[in-house]
Amino acid sequence: MPHLPDVVLWSIPAFVLLTVIEMVGHRLHPDEEAAGYEAKDAATSIGMGLGSLGFDALWKIPVVAVYTAVHELTPLRVPVLWWTIPLMLLAQDFCYYWQHRGHHVNRILWACHVVHHSSRKFNLSTALRQPWTSLTSWPFYLPLIALGTHPAALAFCYSVNLVYQFWIHTERIDRLPRPFEYVLNTPSHHRVHHASQGGYLDRNFGGILIVWDRMFGSWVGETERPVYGLTKNIETYNPLRVATHEYAAIARDLKAAHDWRERTGRVFRGPGWQPAPTTDTRGPGTRGPGNAAPEAAA
Template identity: 80%
Template sequence: MPNLPDVVLWSIPAFVLLTVLELVSYRLHPDEDAAGYDTKDAVTSISMGLGSIGFDLLWKIPVVAVFTAVYELTPLRVPFLWWTALLMLLAQDFLYYWQHRLHHVIRILWACHVVHHSSRRFNLTTALRQPWTSATTWWFYLPMVALGVHPAAIPFCYGINLLYQFWVHTERI
């Protein structure tokens, strides 16, 4: 298995740059229909994003243990090649769809997800409003591991998906 980068960690400078550019665009070209930026709201979103990164470090220990155990128990092995990586991204996106959908309709899952929808603004900092627990999300990706996808590929694919999700959390695009 190749040493895969932490996509989200490497993207932080781009998140900061794009957020600043969006903020400047609101200052230079205000939109009457768009809410734009509010300092308290943006600081809250950024703080929630940083807290999420911190708490995710705690969740990684048991999640990696479970993923590794399942991976070791399955006889299947999917090599990490360019075309299998594309299939992994599709599979992760499919599972993400169901994870996200169920977080909107099952109350206990919604209780974890609602913090993401708690802003009155819709700008790039809103994408950073992430829950501080992965307890309700990681198990959606167990089928990929059971089918022979290496556990390290899951956060890599999830990170690429989050990069896309960043773009759809703004009124400017």
């Protein structure tokens, strides 16, 4: 197959330049209502992004092994041609929608993705706040490999999707003309996705296209100004704690759980799941959950 470039690595200079331009713009023309920049927060986001490059390289080893084995076993082949690349991008974006949605509704997956939502700022540096445990994403793309997509072609499509989403992490762009807002994921749609208000939670999961959200009932338009972050924010700029805080919360909840049903729910149900109170047969009253609810998906 033809050589496909690493779009993320090639885009890093543009990421840096655009982030600096936006940062200077906020300093020269501040918006009192905008989240803006805060030095420690931006440094944490950049640190998380740099760390993710190293960890992603590590996680790719077993993932590439699995993808390669499946690709060798399937008799199907999708050639890498000028007209098949847009189709592969479309298929990858569809799978990304379900990957993203799954990482909001399953707590063990959310423990990975929560990193990206942990900033109370919303700017281009927030796009760089990436998880260090991205091993949870690969099963969502296995059907594409089984249908004949080459692992390198999938990696190219995934990187294009990731690079596209960089520019939508900004408050400096209001709304695009209606046809673009209807089809594409835009800053307005993504501001909703990063908001912590109840009506905005778990909405607008699209990567490049927003049409998936319109089709599957998860789209919400931007009305009230978003409040960014988590429903229960973390008070740390330590990259290691940012990367692992939800896993630690799951471990605490498992330790305090009363039975296997609750333990299973704490891991595989939604991030805000709580067991239903049960009557204590040893005396009057009910038994509530041991721990407070974890951060709900923002």
